[in-house]
Amino acid sequence: MTAKTDNVANGIRNPSEPISSKLFLSEEDPVKHDVSGSVMDGLIMEVKDSYTVFRTRWVMLALFVLYSSSNSLQWTQFTIISDIIVRYYGVTSNVVSWTSMVYMLTYVPLIFPASWLLDKTGLRITTIIGSFGTCAGAWLKVFSVPQDLFWLGFTGQTVVAISQVFILNVPPRLAAVWFGADQVSSACSIGVFGNQLGVALGFLLPPMIVRAQGTVEEIGADLQFMFYLVAGITSVLFVFILLFFKAAPPSPPSAAADFGSSLDSNFLKSIQKLLTNRNYILLLISYGLNVGVFYAISTLLNELVLTYYPGANEDAGRIGLVIVVAGMIGSVVCGLILDKTHRFKETTLVVYAASVVGMIIFTFTLDCGYIAVVYFSSIILGFFMAGYLPVGFEFASEVTYPEPEGTTSGILNACVQIFGIVLTLLFEWMLGAAGDRWANLALCALLALGTAVTAAIRPDLRRQAAQNKA
Numbered sequence: 001m002t003a004k005t006d007n008v009a010n011g012i013r014n015p016s017e018p019i020s021s022k023l024f025l026s027e028e029d030p031v032k033h034d035v036s037g038s039v040m041d042g043l044i045m046e047v048k049d050s051y052t053v054f055r056t057r058w059v060m061l062a063l064f065v066l067y068s069s070s071n072s073l074q075w076t077q078f079t080i081i082s083d084i085i086v087r088y089y090g091v092t093s094n095v096v097s098w099t100s101m102v103y104m105l106t107y108v109p110l111i112f113p114a115s116w117l118l119d120k121t122g123l124r125i126t127t128i129i130g131s132f133g134t135c136a137g138a139w140l141k142v143f144s145v146p147q148d149l150f151w152l153g154f155t156g157q158t159v160v161a162i163s164q165v166f167i168l169n170v171p172p173r174l175a176a177v178w179f180g181a182d183q184v185s186s187a188c189s190i191g192v193f194g195n196q197l198g199v200a201l202g203f204l205l206p207p208m209i210v211r212a213q214g215t216v217e218e219i220g221a222d223l224q225f226m227f228y229l230v231a232g233i234t235s236v237l238f239v240f241i242l243l244f245f246k247a248a249p250p251s252p253p254s255a256a257a258d259f260g261s262s263l264d265s266n267f268l269k270s271i272q273k274l275l276t277n278r279n280y281i282l283l284l285i286s287y288g289l290n291v292g293v294f295y296a297i298s299t300l301l302n303e304l305v306l307t308y309y310p311g312a313n314e315d316a317g318r319i320g321l322v323i324v325v326a327g328m329i330g331s332v333v334c335g336l337i338l339d340k341t342h343r344f345k346e347t348t349l350v351v352y353a354a355s356v357v358g359m360i361i362f363t364f365t366l367d368c369g370y371i372a373v374v375y376f377s378s379i380i381l382g383f384f385m386a387g388y389l390p391v392g393f394e395f396a397s398e399v400t401y402p403e404p405e406g407t408t409s410g411i412l413n414a415c416v417q418i419f420g421i422v423l424t425l426l427f428e429w430m431l432g433a434a435g436d437r438w439a440n441l442a443l444c445a446l447l448a449l450g451t452a453v454t455a456a457i458r459p460d461l462r463r464q465a466a467q468n469k470a
Contacts, residue, residue: 053253056246057178060123061187063237063245064174065194067127068167070234071134072198073205074160075103075298077230078153080317081206082302088219089150093303094428099154100299101424103161104417107168111417112271114165115410119270122247123174130166131241133159135234142227145220168195169410171390172397176405180253182339188397189335189390196328196386199298203320212313270403274411279399282457284415287392289450290355292419293443294385296427298323304436305374308367315371319378326379327386334391344395345459351391352454354384356447363440401462 078085078099085096118126140156143149171191179187209229210222274280297304298320305316330351337347358381365377393409400408423446430439 051180051253052249052251053180053183054178054249057187057249057253059244060178060246061174061190063241064127064170064191065197067131067134067237067241068170068191068194069198069201070138070230070237071130071160071164071167072195073202074134074138074157074230075199076100076202076301076320077206077226078157079299080203080302080320081210081212081313083306083313084210084212084219088216088223089147091150095150095154097299097424097428099157100295101421102154102158103164104295104420104424106158106161107165107417108414110162110165111169111410111414115169115404115407118166118169118173118410119404119407123170123177124245124247126166127170127241127245130163131234131238133163133166135231135238137161137163138227138231138234142224142231145224145227147216147220165410168413169405169407172393172405172409176397177248178253185338185390185394186332186335188394189331189338192390192393193328193331196324196331196389200321200324200328203298203301203317203324205317207314207317212311270407271411274400274403274408277400279457279460280396280408282453283392283396283399284412286352286450286453286457287396287412288415288419289446289453290352290385290388290392291416292423293359293447295416295420296423296443299424300428300431303431304366307436308369309371309374312371319375322375322378323382324386326382327389330383330387331390334387335394338391338394342461342464344391344398344461345457348388348391348395348457349451349454351384351388352447352451355381355388356444356451358382358384359440359444359447363437363444366436366440395457398461398464399457 078096082093082096085091086093114126117129137156137159140159141153144151144153144156171188171194174191175184175187206226209226211218214222301320302313302316305312305319309315334347334351338344341347358377362374362377362381365373368374392412396408396412397405423443427439427443430442
């Protein structure tokens, strides 16, 4: 077999070789595949134009989604049952709120070394580190059930929070490395979907597992079961990632990925370019406001719901679930729209403006007395506010190309964590000082400001330009 045939058999094209109209998978199995052909069942790869996309990309994406979920489900693990944790461990509600905000606090100083590591070592190393940390933190919480060991549970939560820096900035990088130009936005939205799935489970499971009206012994047993369940899941996922997760396919899946991988990136120069990019700075502000508002509502949702619906602990968890599930659907829908239209500026602006409307509806229906109405308004809020997450990621990748996606999304998320901490503390203060109506209206005003900032971003789609030129 010739060297050229060897390359083809492995799904790799030498750039110096001419592209023939047909490609053979091997001499023994001469199945032909048009260069511009569609997916054929049973093949290991798909060939589009001169680039190859491998079916194993879906395995990599699925592993990442599950791994991301196992981390984010622990974000609200304590806060969604805040009243129970306060009573069981004898700590204040403010301390319980910090089990959520520690995710935001640890992210800011650690994202720069984590982004550098992702840029230098690739997806596999950083994913293994993050998965191990998520697993280790979950096991620390297993031993924190005694009522005098809340500090150990908080330590475990901090380890899991630190591991988050190896997750949040990965979806756009994974999508760009593994997926073709016509699937990259959808793949990014599915990657973000993993984080949202975990948040949804974090809202749903703790109120179901831990009995609000149980005795001290029953609450302790419920917490023990919940911690063992999460530790077991994270352990299995760590083994799977160690065995099966790969850094990159044998060849780039698109022209943009090919060009990006050929560049010698300088981390400090990339940061300098990003921080002098007008569009990116505006996006940092608008994205931070939107997601910061989402973090504030998610962290204090238990308090918001119980204010008007006493004893509705499980409903608080379900409302959080509804917000996130609606956002998961919104994420996928927006990703498909972006892949089909490539209208990044328009899509971002429409989704952002709709988030303002959703927040206003949520604000004026929270105290209506009918919790079913709150569920409905939560669907509207979640679809657009949580659905905005991958849209912002992809817009950032477009206006900053060819800077590394991991660095771009890392700084974006660092800004989000800062906004999240500030807005959560502000929201918590306003809830006590002025009540939920004025606190929610303040968030509405911030979202309106974010919409105006988004409108000022120019649609400089550099990645699309590179792809079209190729």
